[in-house]
Amino acid sequence: MTDAEKLKMVKAMTGETDEDTLSTYLSIAGNKVCRRAYPFDPTVTAVPDQYAHIQVEIAVYLLNKRGAEGQTTHSENGIFRSYEDGDVPPTLLRDIVPFAAVMGG
Structure with missing residues (x-):
């Protein structure tokens, strides 16, 4: 997927x-993916296509949690927010x- 296609989707x-x-x-999301996929190689900066x-x-x-980073609970006028994690939830990283x-030695 090209960067233009990713921009269009987001x-x-x-x-x-x-x-x-x-x-x-x-870019931030790509960094998180690369750090997870290549935890011992910080030189990898291109997100694998898969x-x-x-x-x-x-x-x-x-993007959707801007202004509420790290929020664990919030209730106001019938709206309730809670985040799984202060960063990216493990459910997004599990795949x-x-x-x-x-x-070799």
Whole structure:
């Protein structure tokens, strides 16, 4: 999936139109995906294509909780909010399989 396709998806899912904002959140989400997929190799910065949709979902999640980061509960006028985690919920990260290799000796 191209970066333009990712931007289009996030825009459609959130209603956000500022491309700088969208790119920033996609970059943050991509970093989280890469750190999860390659926990021992910080040089990997390109999101593997099989995780492109997860990157989009994480970006959307982060955009949608702006202004309420880390919120654990909130109730007001019949609206109730609670977040699974202060960061990206484990349910969004569970499909990312960490890459591992055997080291020779």
